Amino acid sequence: MRAHEAGALHGDLGYRGPAWLRTPEDVNALVPQLWPRTVSRTEAGSLEIGGVNVADLAQEHGTPAYLLDEDDLRSRCREFAAAFGDADVYYAGKSFLCKAVVRIIQEEGLFLDVCSGGELAVALKAGFPAEKIGFHGNNKSVSELSRALEAGVGRIVVDSFDEITRLTDLSKKSNKRPKVLVRVTVGVEAHTHEFIATAHEDQKFGFSLAGGAAFAAAVKILDEGVLDLRGLHSHIGSQIFDTSGFEVAARRVLELQAQIRDARGVELDELDLGGGFGIAYTTQDDPSTAGDLAKRINKIVEGECDLANLRKPRLSVEPGRAIVGPAVFTLYEVGTVKDVDGIRTYVSVDGGMSDNIRTALYDASYSATVAGRRSPAEPMLARVVGKHCESGDIVVKDEFLPADVRPGDLLAVPGTGAYCRSMASNYNHVPRPPVVAVRDGASRVIVRRETEDDLLALDVG
Ligand SMILES: *Cc1c(COP(=O)(O)O)cnc(C)c1O
Numbered sequence: 384m385r386a387h388e389a390g391a392l393h394g395d396l397g398y399r400g401p402a403w404l405r406t407p408e409d410v411n412a413l414v415p416q417l418w419p420r421t422v423s424r425t426e427a428g429s430l431e432i433g434g435v436n437v438a439d440l441a442q443e444h445g446t447p448a449y450l451l452d453e454d455d456l457r458s459r460c461r462e463f464a465a466a467f468g469d470a471d472v473y474y475a476g477k478s479f480l481c482k483a484v485v486r487i488i489q490e491e492g493l494f495l496d497v498c499s500g501g502e503l504a505v506a507l508k509a510g511f512p513a514e515k516i517g518f519h520g521n522n523k524s525v526s527e528l529s530r531a532l533e534a535g536v537g538r539i540v541v542d543s544f545d546e547i548t549r550l551t552d553l554s555k556k557s558n559k560r561p562k563v564l565v566r567v568t569v570g571v572e573a574h575t576h577e578f579i580a581t582a583h584e585d586q587k588f589g590f591s592l593a594g595g596a597a598f599a600a601a602v603k604i605l606d607e608g609v610l611d612l613r614g615l616h617s618h619i620g621s622q623i624f625d626t627s628g629f630e631v632a633a634r635r636v637l638e639l640q641a642q643i644r645d646a647r648g649v650e651l652d653e654l655d656l657g658g659g660f661g662i663a664y665t666t667q668d669d670p671s672t673a674g675d676l677a678k679r680i681n682k683i684v685e686g687e688c689d690l691a692n693l694r695k696p697r698l699s700v701e702p703g704r705a706i707v708g709p710a711v712f713t714l715y716e717v718g719t720v721k722d723v724d725g726i727r728t729y730v731s732v733d734g735g736m737s738d739n740i741r742t743a744l745y746d747a748s749y750s751a752t753v754a755g756r757r758s759p760a761e762p763m764l765a766r767v768v769g770k771h772c773e774s775g776d777i778v779v780k781d782e783f784l785p786a787d788v789r790p791g792d793l794l795a796v797p798g799t800g801a802y803c804r805s806m807a808s809n810y811n812h813v814p815r816p817p818v819v820a821v822r823d824g825a826s827r828v829i830v831r832r833e834t835e836d837d838l839l840a841l842d843v844g
Contacts, residue, residue, distance in 0.1 A: 405762040410752070410785050416663040416670070417750055417797045419452030419710050421821075428757030430795055433821030437714055437754045437793055440826055444819050446716040446793070447734035449804055451829070453487070453822035456710040456800075459673070460491035463702060466677035473517050475658050475703025476502045478801035483820060483829035484707070485509035494537070496701050500527040507534055517655075517701075519566075521587050522546075528553055531561075538562045540616050540655075542589055547600060551609045563604065564616040564655055565590060567597040569635040571628050573620035573659060578628030588618070592635055601643050601651075612649075614696055615640060618657025621704060624670060626679045629656055633680075633687045641691040651696060656680060658701035662708045664798045665748050670705070704801035711800030713738060713816070714754060715778075717792040718770065728765045730784060732794055735769010736776040737810045739796070739803045749779040755793035758785030767794065771811050804830065812838055 413424055422432045430437045432450050440450060463472045473494040476485075480497075485506050488495055495511055497503045498519040506516055513534040520527070521542045528550055531539060541547055541563050554561055568589035572579050590597035597615075604612045617632045633656060644650045661670045671679075680700065688695045715732035722728045741747040751767050763786035767779035778796060788794075807815045814833035819826050 405783055407759055407761060407785065410762045410783055411757045413752065414666050414750075416668075417666070417709075419455040419712065419797070420458065421452050421454055422712070422797075424757065428755075429793075430752075430754040432712070433826070434824035435821050435826055437795065440819065440821070441714060441716070441755075441793055443826065444817055444828065445832065446714050447732070447738055447816040448714050448832075449711050449738075449799060449816055449818045450714055450826075451711045451800065451818055451820045453710075453820045456484075456487060456707060457491055459706045459710065460488060460493055462673040463677075463700075463706060464492045466673040467698070467700060468677070470677070470681070470698035470700060473655075473658075473699055473701040474706055475701045476506065477805060478703030479707045479711075479803075479805045479818075480505050481818065481830050482509035485511050489515075493706075494699070496703075500524070500530055503527070503530060503534070503536070513537065517564075517699075521589075523549075525549055525553065529557075532557055532559050536561070538564055538613060540564045540566050541600070541604075541610075542566045544596075544600065544603075547604060547610070551607060554609050560609065560611050562611045562613045564614050564653065565597060565600050565604070565612065566616045566618070567592050567636055567639060569617050569619065569632045571617075571619045571632045571635070573623040573625075573628035578619065578623065578625060578631075589616075592639060597639055598642060598646075601639075602647060605643075605647050605649055612651065614651040614653030614655065616655040616657065618655075618701065619659060621659040622661045623659045624661040624668070626671075626676070626683065629680055630683045630687075632656065633683050634690070637684075637687045637691045637693060640696070641693055644693070650693060653699065654684065654696040655699040655701065656684075658703055658705070660702050660705040662705055662798060662801075665750050667748075673705070708798055708801035711803075711818075712795045712797040713799040713803065715794045715796065717788060717790055717794055719790060720788060728763055730765045730767050730788055730794070731770060732767060732778060733770060734813070734816060735771045735778060736773060737769070737771060737808050737813045738816050739778055739799055740806050740808065741802055742777045742780065743773075743775045744806075749782075749796050749798060751779045751782045751784065751794055751796045753785055753788055753792050754795035758787055760785035760787035762786070763788070767796070771813070773810075809833070809838060814838060 473496040494515045496517045514537040516536040518539045566589040719731045762783040765784045769776040817832040818830040
């Protein structure tokens with residue numbers, strides 16, 4: 384009854400059907416596309432990941448913790464690599480990077496994108512081959528560019544005229560000829576389920592296509608001859624479900640490529656269409672498989688090459704979220720349950736916006752389930768919030784949890800592998816949670832929990 388009223392109050396919340404159809408079984412059920420592949424609910428009622436019970440993981444590693452299903456991550460790497468075949472798959476390291484993940488990416492045959500000196504340092508420290516690294520960023524410093532040149536990164540995606548000048552100077556001084564791509568702003572912006580193909584040139588990334596800057600940048604690099612221009616790059620956004628944005632982007636970039644050929648007689652060999660492939664955060668999301676994406680994107684590129692009368696360049700893509708996002712869930716412990724009468728029930732967990740800023744930052748939607756037991760209670764519409772001094776500190780805006788959810792319950796929030804730990808903060812001096820990889824019945828800490836001593840170590844005043 385309560386759930387029904389709240390559902391009506393908040394309109395179409397869209398979680399696994401209308402509130403009045405929901406049963407205790409619905410609330411205990413795990414919808415497969417939301418969870419890492421080895422996750423299941425045991426007979427006894429608690430979740431298991433990689434063959435290990437979450438209660439044992441909570442005991443050993445504490446909460447909150449990011450639990451990474453290593454087999455799931457590896458299988459997604461393999462699926463992308465296999466599906467894209469002779470196209471190169473660059474894992475977008477900004478989604479989540481640590482040495483263990485770098486090694487997994489390498490073992491599974493992917494390339495790696497970094498976008499700062501820090502990410503480059505992690506990749507190199509883990510022994511990732513520099514020639515398989517791509518370097519992004521709209522404001523790479525002289526020091527970052529020098530380190531990239533010194534390490535011999537495989538390609539640098541140039542993003543401004545200032546950067547071309549900077550990199551050209553450094554290359555001359557060090558007698559190097561780095562491979563570069565020109566990042567093109569194609570006027571397509573895709574976020575979530577929609578894309579808009581006009582007037583999204585107003586952003587900090589890339590060279591504008593419509594304004595002629597992208598053409599000018601490519602021609603400048605070709606004419607100067609210091610940098611080795613390999614191709615063009617476009618990244619249109621993130622959490623994209625519909626490939627029509629890629630179609631428009633590919634058409635526009637390939638038209639530019641034809642224009643460059645006509646002006647300078649050079650047919651560029653490489654084309655990078657970026658990342659941004661969507662994943663399921665709630666049951667409303669229905670993401671494509673890597674195989675489907677690869678088929679559609681290859682077809683789009685072939686079609687557009689035919690139209691522009693170009694031979695097909697070597698393609699690359701840069702998924703981050705689609706590889707690591709679904710492989711992780713965050714395990715929290717419930718601390719307080721507050722029924723704000725007639726409005727909603729607030730379930731507070733022992734983390735929040737410091738370990739997942741996406742809800743506050745992007746109004747992102749997530750799902751949650753009680754992880755430590757199966758509940759016989761009726762569903763109740765709840766909001767999962769954190770422990771921070773900020774009313775926007777929301778983890779899951781709306782979710783049906785069993786009405787008997789109580790302090791001490793373990794709560795799991797899936798889909799937190801990308802842009803959660805990597806964007807984590809120390810707000811309120813809350814130490815950042817560990818990342819624990821689980822596989823074949825064993826767990827290992829790959830990023831340890833931050834301590835108050837870690838926080839104080841920086842405080843040298
Ligand atoms: C962020 C980003 C990506 C990865 O985006 P996902 O949504 O994680 O797939 C790829 N390429 C570029 C240039 C990016 O900025």
